[in-house]
Amino acid sequence: MSILEVMVSVTVEEYLRTSYEPEMEYVAGQLVDRHVGEYYHSLTQSVVAAELCACARERRYRAFIALRIQMGDAPRYRVPDVCVKALPYEVAPILTRPDLVVEILSTEDQVIDLLEKIGDYQAAGIPHIWVVDPYKRTLLVADQAGIRKPATQVLSTPLVGEVDFKALFQQLDEPAE
Secondary structure (H helix, E strand, O other): OOOOOOOEEOOHHHHHHOOOOOOOEEEOOEEEOOOOOOHHHHHHHHHHHHHHHHOHHHHOEEEEEOOOEEOOOOOOEEOOOEEEEEOOOOOOOOEEOOOEEEEEOOOOOOHHHHHHHHHHHHHOOOOEEEEEEOOOOEEEEEEOOEEEOOOOOEEEEOOOEEEEHHHHHHHHOOOOO
């Protein structure tokens, strides 16, 4: 956790029965701020979720925004900006092992925090992790092979197919009038 974050200790039971605004993550007995609420973060989250939802029925998955997911057996919960789960799955208050998580960076995000989060996702067996920077208009892809910058701005998985982030980034530049 970065120095800028306020560390608040709570039990896992308290975390699971409490709603936070904005939603918090739970790591090693501490609440972790997700650094959301900025214009480009929110807009990017919306356009990515809309793009993924557009193909969800046809490709047999569900896309979620800011849904708590459990990181294995340890009391560790993350809240990716967007995640995808193949159908069918068991409906539960806390999702386990989505097929794709999408993290959208905020200006306050720290590299060490991002690496820890990616490590949690990898340890939990999540096969596809996309990191989107709406400020630099760049992408990272993480999976069991490691973390890398993709050759193009088109990302894909067998489940969701191709997502053209160049087109999504262009939406961020459209006038707000």
